[in-house]
Amino acid sequence: xxxxxxxxxxPWNKHRRVIVFDGVCNFCHAFVNFVLKQDPHxxxxxxxxxxxxxxxxxxxxxxxxxxxxxFLFIEEGMLFTKSTxxxxxxxxxGIPWSIFWVFVVIPRPIRDxxxxxxARHRYQWMGKSKTCRVPSKEESGRFVS
Numbered sequence: 001x002x003x004x005x006x007x008x009x010x011p012w013n014k015h016r017r018v019i020v021f022d023g024v025c026n027f028c029h030a031f032v033n034f035v036l037k038q039d040p041h042x043x044x045x046x047x048x049x050x051x052x053x054x055x056x057x058x059x060x061x062x063x064x065x066x067x068x069x070x071f072l073f074i075e076e077g078m079l080f081t082k083s084t085x086x087x088x089x090x091x092x093x094g095i096p097w098s099i100f101w102v103f104v105v106i107p108r109p110i111r112d113x114x115x116x117x118x119a120r121h122r123y124q125w126m127g128k129s130k131t132c133r134v135p136s137k138e139e140s141g142r143f144v145s
Contacts, residue, residue: 006079008060012074015045016043020046020048023129025128026122030126051145057072069116073085083112083114087104
């Protein structure tokens with residue numbers, strides 16, 4: 001998949017930025033909590049890879065629909081994955097996190113090797129939930145389905 005591919009007609013295109021994560025991954029939950037804390041204006045929305053809308057995207061781009069190798073970042077109707085997605089998110093969070101954008105100069109295959117190593121070990125390092133993350137009452141408007 002080419003980074004920045006346009007997302008065809010999809011209900012999540014109405015949102016400016018959507019992070020689509022593995023809903024049972026504790027490492028992913030920690031990242032979502034981090035973004036929620038760093039994004040007080042609510043610029044980011046969140047959805048799980050297990051949801052029907054996310055499954056449509058995965059099928060369309062021929063990405064795994066159950067053994068998740070990446071998370072997705074939809075920004076203004078364009079789709080990004082792996083290290084590019086992570087760097088684009090950090091860039092939007094402002095200083096000090098936007099400083100990590102300098103790593104975009106590293107060729108994507110090298111960045112994605114590092115991403116893949118983290119993704120491969122994330123369950124070992126932080127575990128896996130039995131169910132998808134359920135947003136709190138305060139967070140519910142930030143999650144899309």
